[in-house]
Amino acid sequence: MVRIGYTMMTEQAGPRELVSHVVGAEETGFDFSVISDHSYPWLASQGHAPYAWSILGAAAQATSRIPLMTYVTCPTYRYHPAVVAQKAATVQILSQGRFRLGLGSGENLNEHIVGAGWPAAHVRLEMLEEAVGIIRRMFTGECVSHHGAHFDVENARLWDLPEESPPIGIAVSGPRSCELAGRSADLLIATEPEQEFLQHFDAHGGAGKPRIGQLPVCYDRDRDAAVARAHDQFRWALGGWKVNAELPGPAGFEQASQHTRPEDVAKAIACGDDVEAVVEAVRPYAEAGFTEVALVQIGGDQQEPFLEWAGAELLPALRDL
Template identity: 75%
Template sequence: MVQIGYTMMTEHSGPRELVDHVVAAEAAGFDFSVTSDHYFPWLDSQGHAPYAWSVLGAAAQATSRIPLMTYVTCPTTRYHPAVVAQKAATMQLLSQGRFRLGLGSGENLNEHVTGGGWPSASVRLDKLEEAVGIIRALFDGEELTHHGTHFDVTGARLWDLPDAPPPIGVAVSGDRSCRLAGELADLVIAVEPKAELIESFDAYGGAGKPRVGQLPVSFDTDHDAAVARAHDQFRWFGGGWKVNSELPNPAAFAGATRFVTPEDVAAGIPCGDDVDVFIDAVRPYADAGFDEIALVQVGGDQQEPFIQWAEKTLLPALRDAL
């Protein structure tokens, strides 16, 4: 059975609100949750970017059942992989085994803040591969000294380790990242319902491992308001990963999407309250082989009505349909 998740979108809400939202999502019956990890919002209209790891720690204490996951953390620039390992081990302890560490090669939007320039995609993947190795070694309890191509670690050790380390997921968008995920990760992460990504992941060793996708939605009983909100806050989504990973700030995303129309956005994001439209948008992920799909409700002030509608209408309908 396909599991349906809830996204704590840090670009949409402040830290206390994010925790309230995931508590409500747990009570509503969502199967799991994921959390973005941003330093900037994509667009100024989103208006938020609190520190995801503090939010996750609070969420671990405020909930008791729902799994938690970064979607995704870049462990190569803004954070050193040895520090990411410590954060993730601590989260696994706080959540009593409900945490998964989602990793990716990052976006210039969030990583440029520490300086040093933004490397090419191939270098970013090289760094991600090395970072995963460091994190794995520390999860194993090693006292690690590592002098690699991109990272140095001297005498590092995690003093508080869970009995079982958090599973590691890797975000994919092409063959190279699928190889990395298939060989090194415990699950795969993607934001597009492309069967070829799952097939490539399986071919590189990922067969039988969880596959987690994500889909933005814009619920509102007023269809036009739902479309307007999606256009205002989520029109960046259609830019594709090659573009979205390179732009440096919200102003750049605003400029890059200035010709995107509300109709363009509505064609890619289900809007309104017609449950069949939402099912039709989720189904391609299930058909492509994803067994977990996290929904992103657009708009921080729309989380409560969306969660209420999901509990009563959307979640039962999705579980019947998929």
């Protein structure tokens, strides 16, 4: 059975609301939760970008059962990997072992703010691999010094260690990142139900490890309202990873998606209150071999009705899948 998760979408709600939403997701019966880690929204209409790690600390205290996870943090530009290790270890302690650290090579949208430039994709993957190695060493509790191609660490140590280190997930978008995930991660993260990703992951050490997907939906009893909201706030998602990783700000995503029509969004995202449409959208992940799928409800002010619908109708149908 595929486990179904809930996404705290930091681009579309404020910090207090996000904590309230994940409390509601736990009460509703979602199997796990994830949180995006952004410094900018994709589109100005989304309107938010609070600090994910503060929210995780609050969520760890406000909930008691639901697992937490970054989806995903980039440990190479805004954050130094040694700092990410400290943050992750702290959240793992606060959540009493419910945290997983999802990592990725990042998007220009979020990482440009520190003025370090934005190198080619292969360089970003090299940086990610080096960062993961540093984080794993930090999780052992040893005093770490490291002088590598991209990072320097001098006598760094985690003084507060959880009983179990957070599992590390790596986001994938092609063969090279899948190979890295297979070698270096405890689980795979993806936003597309590509079976080829899982095959590359398995071939390089990922066999038997969890693999997590993510899927946007837009619940509303009024389907036209759902389509309009999805178009207003989520049309950027149709651009694909190669575009989404490179654009530096919401204005770029506005321009890149200016010709995306509401009907285009409606074809790509399940909109309205049709449970079967969401089941069919999740099905490709299940058939590809994903073990978990995190749902994104589009619209920061529409989480409560979504959670009510999910508890009453959607989750029971997805359990059957």
